[in-house]
Amino acid sequence: MHEIALARSLTEMVDDYALQQGVTRIKQINIRLGEMSAMTRALHFCFGSAAQGTSCEGAVLNIEEIPLTVFCESCDTVKTPNGRYNFRCPDCGLPTPNVVTGREMQLTSIELYETADAISAARSVEHTSTPVNSAIN
Numbered sequence: 001m002h003e004i005a006l007a008r009s010l011t012e013m014v015d016d017y018a019l020q021q022g023v024t025r026i027k028q029i030n031i032r033l034g035e036m037s038a039m040t041r042a043l044h045f046c047f048g049s050a051a052q053g054t055s056c057e058g059a060v061l062n063i064e065e066i067p068l069t070v071f072c073e074s075c076d077t078v079k080t081p082n083g084r085y086n087f088r089c090p091d092c093g094l095p096t097p098n099v100v101t102g103r104e105m106q107l108t109s110i111e112l113y114e115t116a117d118a119i120s121a122a123r124s125v126e127h128t129s130t131p132v133n134s135a136i137n
């Protein structure tokens, strides 16, 4: 049930932020998720129920997958392994336990409806993109 906890912590974080901004509805949430977590589908699946009753309800969850990269000490370079669970350097074949990217879960931005008027006026809804620099883990 880890993905449900993750979805909840995400909606809580966004909800807190929305409250600070005096916003009650979120249009879109943009996050970056390491491919090693293998949570993209699960998070999409759980987000809807986690968002119920929060400002995230009805919001679009946009997940940018961050590929797995490792640092090979032998080559002294950052490498991209051939598989998600393959922690060997693709060039020299040595084990590379030093994960550089692929584990992160980061809230990158939240897109808000500009004002309540913009929504009720039924014109194309403008939004603002607000960067949020906080990682969940």
Ligand SMILES: [Zn+2]
Pocket (backbone or CB within 6 Å): 072, 073, 074, 075, 076, 089, 090, 091, 092, 093, 094
């Ligand atoms: Zn290497």
